[in-house]
Amino acid sequence: MSRIVILAEGSFQFHAAKTAVGVIRYSKDTVVAVIDSTKAGQDVAQALQTNFGIGIPIVRDIREALPYQPDTLLIGIAPRGGNLPAAWRWQLLTAIEAGMNIVSGLHFFLSDDEELRQAAEKHGVMLYDVRRPPEKKVVANYTPHRAGSHTILAVGSDCSTGKMTTMLELEQTARQRGLNSAFVATGQTGIMISGNGLPIDHIICDFLAGMVEEMVLDFCEKYDWVFVEGQGALNHPGYSPVTLGLLHGTLPDAMIFCHIAGATTIDGYQHCPLPSLPEMIRMNEDAVNWLHPHHNSKVVGISLLTHHLSEAEAHAEIQRIEQETGLPTVDVLRFGADPLVDAIQRYFNA
Amino acid sequence: MSRIVILAEGSFQFHAAKTAVGVIRYSKDTVVAVIDSTKAGQDVAQALQTNFGIGIPIVRDIREALPYQPDTLLIGIAPRGGNLPAAWRWQLLTAIEAGMNIVSGLHFFLSDDEELRQAAEKHGVMLYDVRRPPEKKVVANYTPHRAGSHTILAVGSDCSTGKMTTMLELEQTARQRGLNSAFVATGQTGIMISGNGLPIDHIICDFLAGMVEEMVLDFCEKYDWVFVEGQGALNHPGYSPVTLGLLHGTLPDAMIFCHIAGATTIDGYQHCPLPSLPEMIRMNEDAVNWLHPHHNSKVVGISLLTHHLSEAEAHAEIQRIEQETGLPTVDVLRFGADPLVDAIQRYFNA
Incomplete structure (x- = not known):
């Protein structure tokens, strides 16, 4: 300490x-x-x-x-x-x-x-x-995680959609439920908070998935519930390779999709409208499945940032998104992470 | 010279x-x-x-x-x-x-x-x-290419499936047909051959799509037909982020899919079977379309390496793949690049 x-x-x-x-x-x-x-x-x-x-x-x-x-x-x-x-x-x-x-x-x-x-x-x-990545040259090998471990990755519609906060809140809630859990940082703030992790946006592309894989395998040896901080978005014109390398290196068993209520374009790219939520969810699920043998991975819940909405507006938007996607949705900072941890536990018991 | x-x-x-x-x-x-x-x-x-x-x-x-x-x-x-x-x-x-x-x-x-x-x-x-990338920090902006330019990218089922050779042969054939064309290198051999390009596997992830975009936009200003050397594969456990960054930075109007006849796993990953050809073609088309506004891009032909087959076997395999995918297929080194350049010209005139 x-x-x-x-x-x-x-x-x-x-x-x-x-x-x-x-x-x-x-x-x-x-x-x-x-x-x-x-x-x-x-x-x-x-x-x-x-x-x-x-x-x-x-x-x-x-x-x-x-x-x-x-x-x-x-x-x-x-x-x-x-x-x-x-x-x-x-x-x-x-x-x-x-x-x-x-x-x-x-x-x-x-x-x-x-x-x-x-x-x-x-x-x-x-x-x-913390921004200096280790100078390692390791290419991902598609190694299965320890049986009994569960890896959950935050994905999302854009950068800065609460992926770090969501995983921190989920991990905290999981730990409070007595689960043997850990948070895995992939950006400098997450690294400062947790004391370990990788600054993945500064890794040379050839080794991105490999270095993430090595780190996640290590956490999966020690923890049963591994919550990995997400980065970027597959539909982001600039940062999509970071997101895909993280996705393929992490090989999540389940994903939480992070979004800002009402966002309609990529931040800083007013000419780039966001795909629909079901489309964005599907592209993350598809991308995991590109690797064979198939590693089925589903988005099991949505973390929605609503700080700019009134409480009534936030609830209405949460309800609308639950109907659009069929997935449990919550603002974890405002209303707590329990619904998403419930969704994750339900998914793995099913 | x-x-x-x-x-x-x-x-x-x-x-x-x-x-x-x-x-x-x-x-x-x-x-x-x-x-x-x-x-x-x-x-x-x-x-x-x-x-x-x-x-x-x-x-x-x-x-x-x-x-x-x-x-x-x-x-x-x-x-x-x-x-x-x-x-x-x-x-x-x-x-x-x-x-x-x-x-x-x-x-x-x-x-x-x-x-x-x-x-x-x-x-x-x-x-x-040539392996040292320029130390530039540029994030992709999703800028449309010059109207009238056509960008064609090689994609494929794995590394070392003939993406460089295919694009060199196609560009040469296009030039012989009087088209104003150029080859864009993305690996060290291609750079040595053409005298320019980017060693994209050595670029830091955050800037990969951006540096590719800048280079491709530059070629599209000067040339009507731009043939971009491909790298890796979206279904490769280690190198998929390189491939996605190249795909999103290039924003190809059309793609040529490169494959080795008979390959069934990722080279060096005997535990990773290849998805079917139609699946692999579709994942490349899907990934381009993740970016919005939609930039429709199709795989319009298949370049097949058959050097390990007899001529009769090669023809039989080419025919089988044409039936499986509905796409013109050829071994460009063995039988010439004309069928693929025909397919590209047909696609853009249609």
């Missing part, structure tokens, strides 16, 4: 600091403080206007965080331009000198920075660049 | 030296000599037992090649282990000192070798590592 201070300078808001919020909400480690000088003095719950994070202090800088005895500094936001802002460098160096490991999801790799690298070496701490 | 000497030391045989043979057969540049000390004194046609390459000398080493006035040394084989053999280094240095550019498809990048890099700089020549 680490004691984490999160650097979120100038950006600690619910939607802007997705990583920071995700780590506070889902990490098994303890967040002891958040750094954002613009909100210093508040606590996390006040700053985010949420019902979690009560009592976690927001402080001005790393020096003010030290009394809370953190052992890890986690960079929870992405700076403009991709470079390391000068105003962060001294804070990282201070953290390193205080013996803290640094966890970073930046495009800029800390371990490529000579000053930081030398400081880390001198003080015996780790610089962990 | 370059004057090329091909280094194929110890390996100049038809199947072992795929790159060397491809360049001799299809490159618009002139191959002036081949280096293989084990066959020195023969000509290419004798060494390969083919009806092409008559009069192209095979020489002992780079010194013996110099009288033929090459301006480019092309490494046409892959050494065991991936490192640069000591016996090659002096030949590369000699070529560089003689003012020749070096073209390499090795996994080992010549331009990362300090001695070679310095020699190249001193003599003002280029080291061209």
